[in-house]
Amino acid sequence: MVSLFSVEGLSGLLFFCFIGLTLAGAVIATSARSLIRSVAGLALCFLGVAGLYYYLNSPFVALMQILIYVGAVCVTIIFAVMLAGSSELKQLTQRNGLVGPLAILASGILVFALAGLALKTEWLAAPCLVNRGTVEDLGQSLLTTYSMSFELISVVLLVAVIGSLVLARQGRDK
Amino acid sequence: MEILVLSNSLHTYLVIGALLFGIGFYGLVQRQTFIGMLISAELILSGASLNFMAFNRFLAPDPTVGQVFTLFIMAIAAAECAIALSIIIAVYRNYKSIDTEDVVDLQG
Numbered sequence: 001m002v003s004l005f006s007v008e009g010l011s012g013l014l015f016f017c018f019i020g021l022t023l024a025g026a027v028i029a030t031s032a033r034s035l036i037r038s039v040a041g042l043a044l045c046f047l048g049v050a051g052l053y054y055y056l057n058s059p060f061v062a063l064m065q066i067l068i069y070v071g072a073v074c075v076t077i078i079f080a081v082m083l084a085g086s087s088e089l090k091q092l093t094q095r096n097g098l099v100g101p102l103a104i105l106a107s108g109i110l111v112f113a114l115a116g117l118a119l120k121t122e123w124l125a126a127p128c129l130v131n132r133g134t135v136e137d138l139g140q141s142l143l144t145t146y147s148m149s150f151e152l153i154s155v156v157l158l159v160a161v162i163g164s165l166v167l168a169r170q171g172r173d174k
Numbered sequence: 175m176e177i178l179v180l181s182n183s184l185h186t187y188l189v190i191g192a193l194l195f196g197i198g199f200y201g202l203v204q205r206q207t208f209i210g211m212l213i214s215a216e217l218i219l220s221g222a223s224l225n226f227m228a229f230n231r232f233l234a235p236d237p238t239v240g241q242v243f244t245l246f247i248m249a250i251a252a253a254e255c256a257i258a259l260s261i262i263i264a265v266y267r268n269y270k271s272i273d274t275e276d277v278v279d280l281q282g
Contacts, residue, residue, distance in 0.1 A: 057237070
């Protein structure tokens with residue numbers, strides 16, 4: 001029995017705020033008519049997910065989530081919207097009216113199946129922990145066990161930056 | 175008030191991850207512009223990382239594995255976002271539109 005005004009109660013309340021933020025942001029991101037609003041919803045959703053990461057004992061990943069997703073990805077998408085995009089307001093082409101309900105049905109079935117699977121399975125906890133998962137442990141494993149993947153991901157990022165520059169530059173003289 | 179300690183259970187996070195995945199899937203099917211589809215793909219990716227982080231917190235013997243994996247997902251998502259946006263801008267320059275129904279030159 002946890003009282004609402006104890007520490008656990010307040011943190012539980014905050015947890016619900018983060019869940020609400022995540023789901024509301026996701027719904028806004030997929031259903032808003034104008035693209036700028038849906039990018040704003042995406043940023044809200046990422047903030048909520050960062051809060052959930054905080055509850056999962058990983059403050060470093062939570063801060064990286066805010067830094068990378070809210071700070072970089074959302075801003076980049078906003079720049080692309082300003083460069084390329086009108087909103088979906090004018091609805092250039094009409095499509096079959098069944099698409100919306102069928103999409104809701106399909107994603108509902110997916111959510112139902114995944115959530116049912118998650119709730120029904122007996123998850124077995126690990127018998128022992130090899131470390132506590134602090135920022136120090138994270139840095140050590142990132143530079144020892146996963147150092148190869150770490151270097152590879154930097155190469156991937158470099159190639160992505162060069163590739164996007166080349167792609168966006170083509171046809172600019174026209 | 176059992177509901178207030180929900181943050182300490184694996185199932186909560188798995189259900190939220192499934193919901194994020196489902197909402198992202200709905201957006202991916204229903205959206206009509208490339209940027210909208212990109213936004214939905216980011217939602218799907220964040221649902222997947224939330225699952226990784228939940229398993230990492232509750233089940234993994236080494237609690238750094240999931241965090242490292244989530245950081246890698248973030249890096250891949252950032253790279254994917256940069257490439258996709260530059261493709262979108264190149265498409266916009268050629269077609270003057272980001273509507274998915276307009277870019278159908280290869281359609282038979």
